[in-house]
Amino acid sequence: xxxxxxxxxxxxxxxxxxxxxxxxxxxxxxxxxxxxxxxxxxxxxxxxxxxxxxxxxxxxxxxxxxxxxxxxxxxxxxxxxxxxxxxxxxxxxxxxxxxxxxxxxxxxxxxxxxxxxxxxxxxxxxxxxxxxxxxxxxxxxxxxxxxxxxxxxxxxxxxxxxxxxxxxxxxxxxxxxxxxxxxxxxxxxxxxxx
Amino acid sequence: xxxxxxxxxxxxxxxxxxxxxxxxxxxxxxxxxxxxxxxxxxxxxxxxxxxxxxxxxxxxxxxxxxxxxxxxxxxxxxxxxxxxxxxxxxxxxxxxxxxxxxxxxxxxxxxxxxxxxxxxxxxxxxxxxxxxxxxxxxxxxxxxxxxxxxxxxxxxxxxxxxxxxxxxxxxxxxxxxxxxxxxxxxxxxxxxxxxxxxxxxxxxxxxxxxxxxxxxxxxxxxxxxxxxxxxxxxxxxxxxxxxxxxxxxxxxxxxxxxxxxxxxxxxxxxxxxxxxxxxxxxxxxxxxxxxxxxxxxxxxxxxxxxxxxxxxxxxxxxxxxxxx
Ligand code: SF4
Ligand code: SF4
Ligand code: SF4
Ligand code: SF4
Numbered sequence: 001x002x003x004x005x006x007x008x009x010x011x012x013x014x015x016x017x018x019x020x021x022x023x024x025x026x027x028x029x030x031x032x033x034x035x036x037x038x039x040x041x042x043x044x045x046x047x048x049x050x051x052x053x054x055x056x057x058x059x060x061x062x063x064x065x066x067x068x069x070x071x072x073x074x075x076x077x078x079x080x081x082x083x084x085x086x087x088x089x090x091x092x093x094x095x096x097x098x099x100x101x102x103x104x105x106x107x108x109x110x111x112x113x114x115x116x117x118x119x120x121x122x123x124x125x126x127x128x129x130x131x132x133x134x135x136x137x138x139x140x141x142x143x144x145x146x147x148x149x150x151x152x153x154x155x156x157x158x159x160x161x162x163x164x165x166x167x168x169x170x171x172x173x174x175x176x177x178x179x180x181x182x183x184x185x186x187x188x189x190x191x192x193x194x
Numbered sequence: 195x196x197x198x199x200x201x202x203x204x205x206x207x208x209x210x211x212x213x214x215x216x217x218x219x220x221x222x223x224x225x226x227x228x229x230x231x232x233x234x235x236x237x238x239x240x241x242x243x244x245x246x247x248x249x250x251x252x253x254x255x256x257x258x259x260x261x262x263x264x265x266x267x268x269x270x271x272x273x274x275x276x277x278x279x280x281x282x283x284x285x286x287x288x289x290x291x292x293x294x295x296x297x298x299x300x301x302x303x304x305x306x307x308x309x310x311x312x313x314x315x316x317x318x319x320x321x322x323x324x325x326x327x328x329x330x331x332x333x334x335x336x337x338x339x340x341x342x343x344x345x346x347x348x349x350x351x352x353x354x355x356x357x358x359x360x361x362x363x364x365x366x367x368x369x370x371x372x373x374x375x376x377x378x379x380x381x382x383x384x385x386x387x388x389x390x391x392x393x394x395x396x397x398x399x400x401x402x403x404x405x406x407x408x409x410x411x412x413x414x415x416x417x418x419x420x421x422x423x424x425x426x427x428x429x430x431x432x433x434x435x436x437x438x439x440x441x442x443x444x445x446x447x448x449x450x451x452x453x454x455x456x457x458x459x460x461x462x463x464x465x466x467x468x469x470x471x472x473x474x475x476x477x478x479x480x481x482x483x484x485x486x487x488x489x490x491x492x493x494x495x496x497x498x499x500x501x502x503x504x505x506x507x508x509x510x511x512x513x514x515x516x517x518x
């Protein structure tokens with residue numbers, strides 16, 4: 001009815017981003033001062049600085065935001081977050097945008113950085129299988145999948161690591177792996193229901 | 195002082211030197227680090243980018259185990275890895291802030307017969323424990339082989355000092371706790387403006403160009419101030435600056451050979467512990483020329499040289515004594 005339509009505000013993209021971020025990200029307080037972009041070590045490589053991304057979010061430009069490489073180039077250094085005059089949880093919002101772009105399938109677009117999200121997913125696979133990560137295995141499988149030619153670059157590093165006994169070819173399985181699987185399964189169901 | 199100890203995956207192998215040196219200095223420092231039984235990976239920075247709830251559940255299994263094991267009797271868990279420290283403290287903080295998130299995570303943990311009340315366990319970084327719990331005075335008393343003349347660049351990286359989810363034990367932009375620690379050991383601490391800038395983390399796997407530029411800036415800064423060695427407190431920082439130093443030199447035509455050591459290794463040397471007990475010798479950039487300055491001549495077995503032609507593949511450069 002007209003009354004409900006008038007009282008219930010439709011969910012905006014801005015609301016979605018806030019809901020996907022744990023705690024209260026305080027995004028509505030952004031002043032557009034640009035401190036975040038100026039502090040960001042990856043700023044020059046990003047399609048949009050964090051400040052610009054927040055303007056796009058406020059404008060509801062979902063597609064542009066989720067296709068942007070910005071979140072994927074965020075190295076999680078927290079500079080922006082400690083410098084932001086409004087104490088906005090910028091780094092956590094970047095993580096939220098990564099998850100949202102994976103869910104929306106938009107990260108596969110050429111303009112974004114497919115490698116970054118694939119790397120994250122390869123890593124997750126290892127952890128889920130063994131409970132602990134296996135650094136070189138991860139890098140190798142990731143490179144075989146995505147940059148078979150780049151593998152050659154990994155060889156010397158891998159050999160050097162091995163000679164220095166800094167490498168192990170067997171990932172270690174934790175004892176409570178079944179317990180961990182049960183926990184992760186339940187968490188995924190809860191996450192999907194939310 | 196007793197603590198739960200969460201080594202994290204890196205310290206099992208890649209950064210075994212960090213683990214070894216931590217264990218070696220724990221005894222003289224009078225701290226008892228009890229490894230958390232059956233801990234799992236905390237997901238580094240990747241897991242949280244993929245799925246939120248499983249990421250928090252993954253981290254919280256460790257917190258739940260730590261609570262069951264009483265956090266070593268002290269309700270505290272110590273992490274030597276920056277990313278582990280960040281993850282454990284962040285999950286605890288956001289679950290404390292959001293009962294709704296805590297309830298969901300607990301529903302997941304219940305599937306494995308576990309539960310966790312946010313705020314039960316405090317997460318501490320190893321540096322914080324050594325500098326603030328043990329204290330600089332106690333450390334000073336133990337120094338037998340002062341590191342006079344060694345010019346040290348203290349590298350903190352990002353997430354140990356930012357954003358401080360548990361508590362802020364040092365300045366977010368210009369931290370000094372490791373500087374003070376190094377001075378107590380007798381070393382000369384150089385001014386290192388980029389000390390808390392980012393090394394790029396896993397960016398080396400995603401975009402080499404972006405990563406190498408971040409690493410180059412750090413090496414240049416340390417070298418401009420004539421550092422003999424860069425000290426780190428994070429396995430990933432160590433790996434990036436050490437193993438990729440050769441790639442940086444290739445990419446930018448530079449010629450850096452600055453050894454990258456863990457702060458615990460220098461504490462151990464100042465305490466007169468043998469270099470082999472501290473994992474010295476596992477670094478890519480040979481630390482021996484620098485350590486010779488402080489009379490420490492690590493007797494480490496030579497790393498077998500490669501039979502391959504160096505020009506054929508970009509082999510990591512292995513600096514030998516006399517080559518500097
Ligand atoms: S620093 Fe904070 S307030 Fe300023 S633009 Fe960035 S997010 Fe907005
Ligand atoms: S946390 Fe991310 S967005 Fe913020 S300054 Fe660092 S890299 Fe840039
Ligand atoms: S952050 Fe790194 S070292 Fe720490 S547990 Fe996770 S993968 Fe392992
Ligand atoms: S400096 Fe590098 S490895 Fe260390 S915490 Fe930052 S990104 Fe991670």
